Amino acid sequence: MKHTETMKLSHRCFTFTCLCVAVATLLVSPAEAQSQTGQVTVVDKHLLRDGKPWVPHGFFQVAFAVPPGAFNTVLPDGQQINPVYQIAYSNYSPKEYIDMRQAGADSVRLAISQTAVDPENTKYFNQQFLKTVIGAIHAARAAGLSVIIAAQDESQGEDTKSVLPDDGTLRFWREFAPIFGRDAGVLFELYNEPGEPQDVQPSRQQWDAWATAMNNPLALVRDLGAVNVIVADGLAYAQQLSGALALNDPLNQVVYAAHPYPHNEAGQTPQAWDQKFGNFAQTEPVIITEWGPGYYCNSDTPQATVDFLAYLQNRQIGLEVVAWDWGTYKFASAVQNFPNVVFSSLLTPTGPNACSAANGFTPGTGHGPGTSFGLGQVIESWYLTGVVPQKPQ
Amino acid sequence: MRLESSVLLAAVMLSLPVSMRADTFTLNVNGEVDTFTLPASPVISNSYNFGFTIASLPINEGGVEVFRQLDFFNAATGGGLLIDSADGLDFNGQGNALYKGSNTQPTFLLGTFDLVGADSGVLTISNPAVTPEPSPVVLLATGLLGILSMLRRKVSI
Numbered sequence: 001m002k003h004t005e006t007m008k009l010s011h012r013c014f015t016f017t018c019l020c021v022a023v024a025t026l027l028v029s030p031a032e033a034q035s036q037t038g039q040v041t042v043v044d045k046h047l048l049r050d051g052k053p054w055v056p057h058g059f060f061q062v063a064f065a066v067p068p069g070a071f072n073t074v075l076p077d078g079q080q081i082n083p084v085y086q087i088a089y090s091n092y093s094p095k096e097y098i099d100m101r102q103a104g105a106d107s108v109r110l111a112i113s114q115t116a117v118d119p120e121n122t123k124y125f126n127q128q129f130l131k132t133v134i135g136a137i138h139a140a141r142a143a144g145l146s147v148i149i150a151a152q153d154e155s156q157g158e159d160t161k162s163v164l165p166d167d168g169t170l171r172f173w174r175e176f177a178p179i180f181g182r183d184a185g186v187l188f189e190l191y192n193e194p195g196e197p198q199d200v201q202p203s204r205q206q207w208d209a210w211a212t213a214m215n216n217p218l219a220l221v222r223d224l225g226a227v228n229v230i231v232a233d234g235l236a237y238a239q240q241l242s243g244a245l246a247l248n249d250p251l252n253q254v255v256y257a258a259h260p261y262p263h264n265e266a267g268q269t270p271q272a273w274d275q276k277f278g279n280f281a282q283t284e285p286v287i288i289t290e291w292g293p294g295y296y297c298n299s300d301t302p303q304a305t306v307d308f309l310a311y312l313q314n315r316q317i318g319l320e321v322v323a324w325d326w327g328t329y330k331f332a333s334a335v336q337n338f339p340n341v342v343f344s345s346l347l348t349p350t351g352p353n354a355c356s357a358a359n360g361f362t363p364g365t366g367h368g369p370g371t372s373f374g375l376g377q378v379i380e381s382w383y384l385t386g387v388v389p390q391k392p393q
Numbered sequence: 394m395r396l397e398s399s400v401l402l403a404a405v406m407l408s409l410p411v412s413m414r415a416d417t418f419t420l421n422v423n424g425e426v427d428t429f430t431l432p433a434s435p436v437i438s439n440s441y442n443f444g445f446t447i448a449s450l451p452i453n454e455g456g457v458e459v460f461r462q463l464d465f466f467n468a469a470t471g472g473g474l475l476i477d478s479a480d481g482l483d484f485n486g487q488g489n490a491l492y493k494g495s496n497t498q499p500t501f502l503l504g505t506f507d508l509v510g511a512d513s514g515v516l517t518i519s520n521p522a523v524t525p526e527p528s529p530v531v532l533l534a535t536g537l538l539g540i541l542s543m544l545r546r547k548v549s550i
C-alpha cells in the first residue's frame with residue numbers, strides 16, 4: 001500500500017514536471033524557429049526560397065565595407081575615405097533590418113571588409129568589428145531576411161586591392177563558413193568585384209584564371225561543411241558576366257552576380273544590359289548584387305532607371321540596390337539622411353534633386369560620381385507592390 | 394491535486410522576488426549620466442525576433458525628465474540598447490546582452506556593461522534589494538521545509 005502511494009505520488013510529480021516543461025517550451029521565443037525561414041537553394045539553375053521560385057529584392061548595406069582602422073585615413077591615390085562608411089558603421093543598429101522588411105525587402109547584402117576580419121591582418125583586424133558583423137547577420141536572419149555576405153577587398157581598407165580572391169579571402173571565409181555554413185538563408189558572395197575595371201571584354205585566359213581563383217574559396221567552404229548558395233561576381237568589377245565559366249561546386253549551388261553601374265550613355269541602355277548580364281541570365285541564375293545610377297547622369301537617366309527595373313522584372317533577375325545606409329546624398333542612393341531613413345525621390349534632371357550641380361555634377365555632361373539622384377521611392381514602390389513604376393517619381 | 398497546487402504556489406512565490414524587482418539603470422556616456430527604472434521583468438510594448446521595445450519611458454537625462462522609447466537586443470545580435478527620441482537616437486550601443494529569457498518575457502541582468510557602437514558608454518543595472526538578506530532566506534527555507542514535510546506525511550499515509 002505504501003509502495004503504491006509512493007508510485008502514485010511519483011507519477012503525479014512526473015506529470016507535473018512534464019507540464020511545466022511543456023509550458024516553458026511554449027513560452028520560449030520563436031526566434032530560433034523563425035530564423036530558419038528564408039532558406040535559399042538553386043534547383044535546375046533557378047533560385048528558390050523556402051522551396052518557391054525567388055527573385056531577390058533587397059538592399060546593399062555599406063556599414064561593414066570598411067575597417068574601422070581605415071576611417072579618416074587617406075587612400076593611396078590621395079583621396080580621403082568617404083565618410084559615408086563611418087556614418088553607416090557607427091550608426092548601425094539591428095533595427096535596420098526590421099525597417100528593410102517594412103520597405104518590402106526580402107534580403108540584404110552585407111559587404112564585409114576582408115581585412116577587418118582577417119586575423120592575420122595586423123593593420124586592420126578588429127575583433128569588435130567581427131563580433132558586430134556576426135551579430136548583424138543573426139539580426140537580419142531573425143528579421144526574416146535572407147543575407148548575402150560579400151567579401152569586400154577594396155582600396156577603402158587595403159593598400160592594394162587584389163585582382164582575384166587571395167589568401168586573405170580564404171581566411172575571411174574561415175571566419176564565416178563555420179558559423180553560417182548550415183544556414184542556407186545566408187548566401188556566400190565569394191569575392192566582391194574581381195578583375196580590372198578596364199577589362200570589359202575578358203579573354204578566355206582571364207576567365208580561366210577567374211575560375212581557378214574562385215574555386216579556391218568555394219572548395220574551402222565546402223570542405224568546412226557549408227551548404228550555402230555561392231555567389232560569383234563576374235570580371236571587370238562585376239560589370240561583365242558574358243563568358244563566365246562554370247565553377248566546381250559539388251553541391252551545384254552557384255549563382256552569378258553583376259554590378260552593372262552605368263558609366264556612360266551607352267551603359268544605361270538595354271543593349272548594354274543584354275551584353276553585360278542579360279544574355280548570360282537566360283541560361284544561368286543571376287543576381288544584381290549592386291546597382292545604382294550614381295556614376296553617370298544625363299537627361300535620359302531617370303527614364304533609363306525605371307526601364308532598368310522593368311528589364312530585371314521581365315527577366316526575373318533579383319536586385320540588391322545601392323544603398324541602405326548611404327549617409328550623404330552625393331551618390332545615387334535609395335535612402336538619404338541615414339540613419340534617419342528617408343527614401344529619396346527620382347526626379348527629372350530639371351528637378352532640384354537630380355543630377356545636381358551643387359554636388360559636383362555638371363548637368364548635361366554625364367559626369368559623376370557626385371550626382372544627387374535618388375531612386376528610393378521607385379524601389380520602395382516596386383518592392384512593396386511588385387509593380388515597376390513606368391515613369392520616374 | 395493539493396500537492397500540485399502547493400508546488401505551483403511555491404514556484405509562483407519563488408518567482409515573485411524577480412518579477413516584482415525594480416532595477417535601476419545608470420548609463421554613463423563620457424560623464425553625462427542618464428538614469429531610469431524598470432521592473433526586472435518588464436511589461437514590454439512590442440517584441441520582435443531579436444529584441445523588444447519599451448515605449449515612452451521616463452528617463453532622467455542630466456536632471457531633466459524626458460520620455461524615450463527603448464529597444465533591447467538579444468545576445469545573438471550583439472546585445473545592447475537604443476534610446477530613441479522623436480528627433481533621433483539618443484544612444485546606440487551594442488556589445489553585451491542586457492537581459493535573459495525570451496524576447497517576450499525578458500528579465501534584466503544585473504551588472505556593469507560596456508556598450509559600443511555609434512555611442513560608447515557604461516551601463517550599470519543594479520538593485521540592492523536583490524542581495525539576499527538573512528530573513529528572506531530563513532523564510533524561504535522554512536517554506537520549503539513545510540512543503541517537504543507535507544510530502545513526507547502524504548507518502549507515509
